[in-house]
Amino acid sequence: MAATMERSEGGQSEPTGEEGPTPVERMTVSLKVKRFNPETDDKPHWQEFVVDGVEGTDRVLDVLHQAKWYQDGTLTFRRSCAHGVCGSDAMVINGENGLACQLLIQEVGTSITLEAIRGLPVIKDLVVDMEPFFAQYRSVLPYLITSDEPGYKERHQTAEDRERFDDTTKCILCAACTTSCPVYWGNSSYVGPAAIVQAHRFIFDSRDEGSADRLDILNEKSGVWRCRTAFNCSNACPRGIKVTHAIEEVKRAILYDRV
Secondary structure: OOEEEEEOOOOOEEEEEEEOOOOOOEEEEEEEEEEOOOOOOOOOEEEEEEEEEEEOOOEHHHHHHHHHHHOOOOOOOOOOOOOOOOOOOEEEEOOEEEEOOOOEHHHHOOEEEEEOOOOOOEEEOOEEOOHHHHHHHHHOOOOOOOOOOOOOOOOOOOHHHHHOOOHHHHOOOOOOOHHHOHHHHHOOOOOOHHHHHHHHHHHOOOOOOOHHHHHHHHOOOOOHHHOOOOOHHHHHOOOOOOHHHHHHHHHHHHHHOOO
């Protein structure tokens, strides 16, 4: 790397010994987006956007912003926190579910295809109707159930008890796991991986008293037994949750009452 140069009294340039800034490599990225507007389109179609001046450390979401802000304002997608916490910008990126705000261009390449997550009705472009997903989530009673009022005291729990369900507390309800599941694509009555993960979080919570009710719900034909252990859900989770493992633990709890 060349050192910064200063001009001496004699007019000659001499190195100062200080290194200059690292040059930023910029590139051109091609976005191929599957678009659909139910008000004007009979069926989905693909549209390509070419975005220049993209850095390798830019995210897919950054490139989407450039396409929407400067090329086509009708391009529609969800985003909120843009930091992998809210989960609202889940989409199919180069054939795999992921969060647009997490994936870097240097990870996915300069030719990117984007589609709405599968298994849910498309409202427009990359936006889907999340209500069926949240209906399944609500069906597993995803909240603490106790027979006494908390009052002004804490519900104490050991570190070991907390560790028992720590992994499934990381779920951000982005639907990436559920909409990567081939069973869910073909059977919308299936409760889905995300709902089972949320149930797991409370089933194994030592402070909760509603585990039996949740296990009864998940023992129905639309519950955990629909899972075929394809591992798509674990691979799709942007938080690294061992989704398939959690589903198997719920199955064992139903069979052997090991709660």
